[in-house]
Amino acid sequence: MSIETTFYPRLQAMTDQWMDLFGYWAPAVVSDTLEEYRACREAAALMDFTMLRKVDITGPGALAFVNGIVTRDVSKLGVGQIGYGALCDENGKMIDDCTVMVRSADDIRFCGANDRDYHLFHELAPEGIAVTEITDATPHLCLQGPLSREMLQSLTASDLSNAAFPYYTFREDVEIAGVPVFMTRLGYTAELGYELWVDREHALELWDALLRELTPLGMKVIGMDALDLFRIEGGFIIGGVEYDPMVSPYECALGWSVDLEKGDFQGREGIVRDRDATTLRLGSVMLDSGGAAASGAPLFVDGVEVGLVTQAVESPFLDGQTLGLAKIPLALKVPGTKVVARVDGEDVPGEVVEHPVYEKQRRKAKELA
CATH class of the missing domain: 3.30.70.1400 (Aminomethyltransferase beta-barrel domains)
Known part of the structure; x- marks a missing residue:
């Protein structure tokens, strides 16, 4: 039985398209997947990450x-x-x-x-070490996109500049719209982004303030279907897809x-x-067709099965071309290597491409561009 996050009542008013993610209800689509994608790549996108x-x-x-x-x-x-x-x-x-x-x-x-x-x-904790699970007590929002800093800066007196708040650091002295947050600078989209962890009793206050103040600036709430586009373009992994207890x-x-x-x-x-x-390593493949149906497809080189597509999407960054993360032998993980994916019983040609295809150096996330 999926668990409702603290933000579920607000999201339920916005969508009826849901999925289970790590045991919690998560919106698959909130408005339109491509609109949600563009919001994150061009402005900012807000998502519920409480399930982490x-x-x-x-x-x-x-x-x-x-x-x-x-x-x-x-x-x-x-x-x-x-x-x-x-x-x-x-x-x-x-x-x-x-x-x-x-x-x-x-x-x-x-x-x-x-x-x-x-x-x-x-x-495993020795005597004197306390281990406390805080998932539900600390709901968790993620704001990603090139305007995310500018938007959040308008809601706080704290300095959110790159110098004051670098990539892969966190802050505990920030209030957003008057709400204290535990704030990290990282994400899952390859864009500039932040995570906002908040005490449960202030969670909806934070949500309401973000939507009220940032929606007019171009922010959109997004679902997990859009997140799949970001993660596959950006080469991010997820449990149960790219790895399991055998990997x-x-x-x-x-x-x-x-x-x-x-x-x-x-x-x-x-x-x-x-x-x-x-011998297998994670890489990226571009296929002539297939879209999401190519997820899980075996990969062949010269008629020999060599690996598989873990998950595939129609990539907006590649103008709708089928892009997949894939397990490929290290010796074949060379851009230009020709592959064939067997998708629903049909052979679909493709090739190994640069991995990841979007922002390999994470320059946008690090704000080095």
Whole structure:
């Protein structure tokens, strides 16, 4: 049974198109998917991200404890910084992709998308470390798009400039429209963007203020169908599609986040084994046709099955061309490599393309352009 987020009553008045996302109700479409897409690429888009699992880990040595579990060396992060990486099981296989936020050496905020996250930390925590699940107590909105800073700056006295609030950092001293928020600068669209975490009792106050003040400036509320366009164009992964408990970080494009030199951590031995044994890597393919129906299609090169499309869409950035994220042997992950996808029993030609196709260097998100 899907759970309603705090923002569900407001969204229910806007759409009747829903889907289950990580156990919560999420809008698939709010107005029109292409309009929602354009709003994010050209102005700003607001989405409910409450379903992401949020966990506070506190007590003496909390940072060292978390560093012994995630693949990234988060001990190198300073207060206010965010690290993105993988959470693996004892065999080195993916549980989640996640962010770790350092409030102090004894106070860590963790965000992923899997219920197992909380239970894992809770079970492994030594005496003196408290693990608190705060997902429903801290609803979570995401504002993305080139005008997102300008829009939010109009609602706060805090300095949101690039210098004061860089990419992959967070702030706890910001009020938006008078509502205190825990604010991160990251996202899932490859655009400039922010996340706004808010205490449950102030959530609808924040929602109403954002819609009242920012809708006239071009902001749109968007659904998960539009988010699929952003994530596939931008090369972002999601659990249950690009990875599952049989997949290593190397296969789903998180090998870069594995820091084998930091010492022991959960799953290290299996990850080392998979570093060379895992031949598939995540890339992008463009097909002559197929659209969403190409999701899950096997890929062939010279008649030999070599990989698969994880999910495909008709990409607005590529003028409606079918674009898919795909698992491809490392040796074939070369732009221009010809492939054939078997879509609903028919062979559809295509080729490997640059991965990701949109903003590979994340210049817009980092505001380097």
